[in-house]
C-alpha cells in the first residue's frame with residue numbers, strides 16, 4: 059500500500075474550463091488566429107466593463123507599459139516617478155524606453171505610493187508618474203491626478219493586479235492617461251500571457267495600435283480581409299499584439315469577474331480573522347474595493363525567509379510580492395542604492411509573504427494554511 063499524498067495547497071489555481079474551451083474552439087475553427095475579430099470583441103467588452111472608451115490588447119503588461127511610455131513621447135533624459143514596491147517589470151519598462159525611474163517611498167500600512175512623496179520628487183525632468191495598485195488595492199488616484207495636473211505630467215497606472223478594483227468611485231483608466239493590465243498566468247483575468255491598455259484619448263489609442271504592430275498603418279485583420287491594399291510604416295513600433303486565441307480565452311471570464319472577486323474576498327476576510335492575533339504578524343491595511351489579487355502578510359521581523367521555507371516544505375504555495383526593487387543587484391549597481399533610502403518599502407520587502415489565494419479556494423484550505431502559519435510562527439513548527 060502506498061502512503062496517502064501529504065496535503066498540498068497550491069499558491070494559485072485558475073478556474074478556466076468549459077466556457078473557455080467552447081470559446082477557444084470557435085476561434086480555432088475560424089480563419090483568424092492573430093490580432094483580429096476576437097481581440098476587437100474583447101477590447102469592446104473590457105472597455106464596457108471598465109467604462110473606458112478605448113482598449114488596446116497587447117501581449118503582456120510589460121510590453122503594454124513600454125509602448126504606452128513611447129506613445130506619450132517619454133524617452134532619453136526623462137524621469138518617471140514610480141514605486142520600489144512592485145514587480146521589476148514596472149521600472150524596467152522605464153529603462154527600456156531610455157528614461158530614468160525615480161523611486162519614491164510607499165505608505166507603511168498599504169505599500170502604496172505616497173502622493174506627497176510623488177510631489178516632492180518632481181523635478182524639471184519629470185515627465186510621468188507610473189503608479190502601481192499593489193495587491194489589488196488602488197492608489198489615491200484623485201491625489202495623483204492633482205499632482206499630475208499641477209506639473210503637467212502623464213499619469214499611467216500599472217494595473218497588473220486587476221481590473222476589478224475601485225476607490226472613491228474611480229476604477230483603473232478613469233482618471234489616468236492610461237491603465238495597463240496583465241493577463242499573466244496568476245492574475246485575476248488570465249490567458250497565460252497577455253495584456254491590455256485602457257485609454258481615453260482616441261489619438262493615443264490609435265498610436266498604441268500602430269506601436270503594437272511594427273508601426274504599420276494597417277493591422278493583420280484589415281490586411282487579409284477584402285482586397286489587398288498597401289500599408290505603410292510610419293514609425294518604429296514593436297510586435298506585441300494580443301492574439302485571437304488569447305482573446306477567446308479571456309472573453310468568457312468577464313462575466314465571472316465579480317463572482318470570482320467576491321470569492322477571493324471571503325477567503326481574505328477569513329485569513330484576516332484567523333491571523334489577526336498571530337504574534338509579530340501585521341496585515342496590510344485595506345482601502346477601497348480591492349481586486350484581491352494577492353493576500354500578503356507581514357511576517358515577524360527577521361523571520362520571513364524561515365517561514366517561506368517551512369510553509370514550502372509543508373507543501374503550501376507561498377511567494378514574495380515583492381522585495382523592494384531598488385535593492386536588487388542591477389538597480390543597486392546602476393543607481394548606487396543602499397539600504398535605508400526607502401524604509402517603508404524595505405520593511406515590507408523584508409517581511410512580506412503571500413499565502414495561497416484564488417477563486418473558490420476552500421474554507422478548509424484557508425483554515426489549514428492559517429493554522430500552519432500560526433504554528434510555524436508561534437513554536438517554530440517543532
Ligand SMILES: *Cc1c(COP(=O)(O)O)cnc(C)c1O
Nearest residue numbers: 118119120145147218240241242
Ligand atoms: C505581473 C506584473 C507585471 C507584468 O505583467 P506581464 O503581463 O507578465 O508583463 C507588471 N507589474 C506588476 C505589478 C505585476 O504584478
